Amino acid sequence: MTPPPSRRRRTGSNGAAPAHNLRRQGAIRRAQAITTYGVGALVAVDQESFVVSGLDGADQHWSPDESKRIHERRLERLLGVQHFRIPPASEDTSRDGMRVRRFPLMYSCPECNELRNHRDFASPTAKSICGTCEVDLVPSRFVVACEAGHLDEFPYWHWVHRSVEGGTTAGRCGGTLMLRSSGRTASLRSIVVSCTCGVPEASMEGSFRRGALKNLGLGCRGTRPWLGTSVPAEACSLTPRTLQRGSSALWQPVLKSALSIPPWSDGSADPLAEHWGHLREMNDPVHIEIYLKGAFGGNTPLPVDQVMELLQAELEEDPVDGDEAPSLDHRYRALRNKEYERLRAGNDGSERSRDEQFICERPRGDQAELGPLGITGPMLVKKLREVRALKAFTRLTDPDTTTEADEAALAVGELSWLPAMEVRGEGVFLRMDEDRLARWESRPEVVSRVERMRAAHQRLMGERASDPTRVPPSPATPRMVLLHTLAHVLINEWSLEAGYPASALRERLYAGDTMAGMLVYTATSDSAGSLGGLVAQGEPEPLARVIRSAVRRASWCSSDPLCIESEESGTGGTNLAACHACVMLPETSCEHNNILLDRALLVGTPEESALGWFSPLLG
Structure with missing residues (x-):
């Protein structure tokens, strides 16, 4: 927007x-x-x-x-910041x-067609107009970027002088660049760049090819204009690519999020945010008490025994990763494991204070209705708080298919904080029956189908990674794809059944060796955030009805039979039976950029009707 x-x-x-x-x-x-x-x-x-x-x-x-400053200790610790x-x-x-x-910085005048640096147009102060023609200037439609996150101007001089011997010296000819559109078509062929030095004019056709700039002998200059002109360029061996200025591939956020769960969810630990590094080095309550008295002048915000409990909670969340320091991925999984445990257990009234930001209860209805569906352990999350932090950003690659080396930094120096938003809302948590899931995910036809997506995803990550030795394993497993696709069809169904727009709901998946659950929750804190409508859908009777309706709806797509019989779909073949007409969601609602989806794992295929988890419901 x-x-x-x-x-x-x-x-x-x-x-x-x-x-x-x-x-x-x-x-x-x-x-x-x-x-x-x-x-x-x-x-x-x-x-x-x-x-x-x-x-x-x-x-x-x-x-x-x-x-204002906000705190979420578990996420602060993961990202190494204080607030x-x-x-x-x-x-x-x-x-x-x-x-x-x-x-x-390159702008053009639609009247005289000159293409110059903005400052060379002699615009009046605080205006962006051509000093000669007095019409609004137009910023360059084209920029170049590389997968390391660098951003630069499109090399118009080199492009128009590429046919001239020694074209790499373009810019020294003394001419003025001109940019015009022939108006014949809307293609790049109609956008023509010329130079008053007399070289043949050149259209922009072909400028978007992967090797277009490499053929000009140009590499990435490593520029980072968002950090200022005084910041030196980085060394970069990649070849930049031409992009439209408004392309979505030009900037993708790397977001990390965490739910506020006990014992951190009442905000009582926030005053200690800048002191946890020192407190973690202490094991003796006496030393902790002395430190707190010195730091707060006797007005200790928490009793020592509560500080000890919080330190123990941190230790329980530490991942075990052999002798090496755990990676960010391992620590993020440990964070999710703890959330999964808390969502399963809930919290009763004795654990709550007036400031409690996490209320999770078991529904009152009879859960036997969910047994035939293979669903168990629904929980009503009547109150939750999520903090989403901007860790970095990527260019040309999706955040979940890139290594940390390709993440562009938000600042030159080290930051002790990050920009973030807090979302307050509600949700429904449910799990798959572990015994039935173990039998289903070991079936050869299920394993074979998911392996195709996993291999395609792994190949895609390898192609995009700057260091092939650092490519993380694809998260695609039978239970992950099943949970992911089920979450999508439930969100689509609740958008119809409960009146929520799909963009106001969000998934949070818990798929691992010991986890098989999902949380669907409100993703905004406005009027669609916490009105109780979503929690009401988590009672066993309406939940069973919604699941049955969602499965029946997913059994047919307006793009069938092409969709259900698809051998591959999505980016790089990372989806199978999934398209925008059936299971895909707005990108703000999906954790995995609408990849690793296959509704055949829910409803089966014409050739293998028993493949789907919910196939018995469809007769």
């Missing part, structure tokens, strides 16, 4: 001037600063284009009143906001 038009900067409520004399350019919602227009992303505002600046110095210029901050507001009365830098 493009931000609204820019508005005149107002003074504060007391008539004082803004804290910083920076021109306001549009506005975005706070959540978009994490998911859509985060650090390193391009933002179009009116006739101009900007890249969201890095976070160096943001801790000082973000107002504490408009960008999170909510992105600043973009209201007219805001003292500051997300800062941006002009990018790309």
Whole structure:
């Protein structure tokens, strides 16, 4: 969504001037600063284009009143930070906001067709118009990026001089670049670049080929414009690719999230956020008491025995990974394991305080109705809090199919905090029957079908990874694909049955050797967040009815028989029987970018009707 038009900067409520004399350019919602227009992303505002600046110095210029600190200890520990901050507001009365830098710098004039650096058009202050023609300038439609996250201008000089001997010296000819559209078609062939030095004009056709810039003898320059012009370029051996300025492949957020679960979910541990590193080194309650008295001047926020309990909870969440330090992936799985245990167990009234942010109870109805469906252990999550943090971002590759080496940093220096959003809502948690699941996932036809997706996904990750030795294993297993596809059809069904838009619901999968569950919860904190409608669907009777209805709906797709008989679909063949007409969801609702889906594992295929988990329901 493009931000609204820019508005005149107002003074504060007391008539004082803004804290910083920076021109306001549009506005975005706070959540978009994490998911859509985060650090390193391009933002179009009116006739101009900007890249969201890095976070160096943001801790000082973000107002504490408009960008408060939040805590989620388990996620802070995972990401190695002390706290999170909510992105600043973009209201007219805001003292500051997300800062941006002009990018790309190449603009063209639709009247005289000149293609220059923006500053060379002699625009009046605070305007983006051609100083000669007095019409709005148009930012370059094309940029280049590489899979290491670097971003750069499209090399128009080299492109138009490529037919000239010694074309690598383009830019020294003394001519002026021109950009025009022939208007004959909407293709790249109609966009023509020329130079007044007299070289033959060249269309943009072919500029998007993978080897287009390599053929010009150009490599990635390692530039990171979101971090500022004073930041030196990085060494990079990759070949950049041409992209449209508005391409979704140009910026993908790397988000990490955690649910607030006991004993951390009442907020009582928040005052100790900056002290856990020291406290973890102490085993003696006496030493902990002395430290707390020194740190808080006698006004200790928690009794020593409660601090000891929290430290023990941290130790229980530490992953066991041999003698080596556990990777981020191992620690994230350990975080999920703990959530799974808490969702299974719930919390009774004796565990709650007035500030408790996690309420999970067993439904009152008879769960026998769920037995024939292979579903067990439903839990009503009447209150939950999720913190989603922006760890980094990627370009050209999806976050879940890249290694950490391909993640672009949000700042030049080390950060003790990250931007994040907190979501409060409700949800329904359910598990698959373990005995039945063990028999089903060992069936040869199930294993063979999932292996095709796993191999395609593994191959795709290998192709995209800069270091093939660091490619993580694909998460595709029979239980994972089953849970993932079931979560999708349930979200689609609840969007019809309970009146929730599909984009307001989100899945959280727990698939592993000892886990086989899913949480479907409200993904927004607005009016669709916590009205109780989703929790009501978790009672056994309505849950059984919804599952049966969802399975019957999934047994037929408007794209059948092409969909159900598909040998591969999705990116790189990572889906089988799955398309936008049956099980795919809005990307904000899916943990895995709509890959690793196969409704045949739910309902079977015409050739193997007994393949599906729910095949007995369909007769």
